[in-house]
Amino acid sequence: MTVANNLAQIQETIKKACSSSGRDPENVTIISVTKYVSLEKTKEAIEAGIHHIGENRLEGALEKWEAFQGQAGFHFIGSLQSKKVKHLVGKYDYYHSLDRLSLAKELQKRCPENQKLQCFVQVNVSGEASKAGLAPEETIDFIKQLKNYPAIQVIGLMTMAPFKEDPEDTRPVFRRLRHLRDKIRELRLEHAPCNELSMGMSNDFHVAVEEGATYIRLGSTLVGRE
Template sequence: MSVKDHYFDIQQRIGQACKKNDRNPHAVHVVAVTKYVSEERTQEALHAGIRHIGENRVEGGVKKWDALGDSGTWHFIGSLQSKKVKHIVGKFDYLHSLDRLSLAKEIQKRMPEGKQLKCFVQVNVSGEETKSGLNPENTIAFIEELRQYPAIEVVGLMTMAPYIEAEEVRPYFQRLRKLKQEVEKQNYSHAPCRELSMGMSNDFEVAVEEGATFIRIGSALVGSRD
């Protein structure tokens, strides 16, 4: 199947998931995770009508951006080392993995004056030691501290659920949604926090049912390898 065919299938599944909670399918954005596929396959995704491209690695992501950057909206979705921030600013529109003040400080240093990077604060809702992200109990305090970095706009929260049966991840997505609502109630000017980045190829339908606005799809959309 082509990327276009996969995208159509995913859109149909998003629509069915949205019906369960009377959501508008257009409120769910598909981020094509292209870290394992070629520039040509990424271009195929853009030609299929996918507007959001997600990369996990700086070197490969920047190389694809250099070739295709004007064609879409680019998301850096992997763990980002502070020393590599300089390579993504001005190229990537979103960062999905903000989880420490040292990274925020480097973003502030590197962003052009008057510009902002749209950031998701990464939360480790499962508590797994192998996953990055803030403890849920520390998230609001962390977001409060981010007010000192005007180059950062906290647009939402992100999590990576355990790799288990799709229905079993629901409590983790529910917890992130409730935490987002708690942040929204604070009415932070620097952190509107209206978005939820959660759900991947194996569990995105459950994520959509629980309020995801950005889902990160790799293998089910563009394949795992060319």
């Protein structure tokens, strides 16, 4: 199957999920996670109509940006080490894993003057020790503290759900993140409009969309593995 064919099937699934939940498919953005595929496959994704590329390793992130800068928006997903920030700020458009003040400090330090960094705060909703992110009960206080870092704009929350054989089992994780997002949005914080939800991957994205995902991160189901 080509990326274009995969994308068509994914878009149909999104339409069905939106129909069942009263949403507009136009409000769901697909991020193509390309960490396991080549530059050629990434190019195929862009040519198929994908406008957002996601990476979580520095080497791959820089390689994809150098090859396709200006052709897509770039998202750094997964855990972001502070020492990597200097290589990515000014290149990547979105950061999906802000979960500590030391990282916020480094992002602030490296951000060009008068620019804003579009950040998602990562929340470990499931509580799994293997996953990064803040505990849900810590998240609001953390976001309030980010007011001290004017380069950072908290556009939303991100989570990684546990892998489940039945994707329906991930629904409580996505729903809890949405409820938390709604609480933060109600605070009307200038530095944290928090309108977005980055959640859902290849195995469970239809459930995430039903629960309000605005960005879904798709790898194998879209571009496969090489």
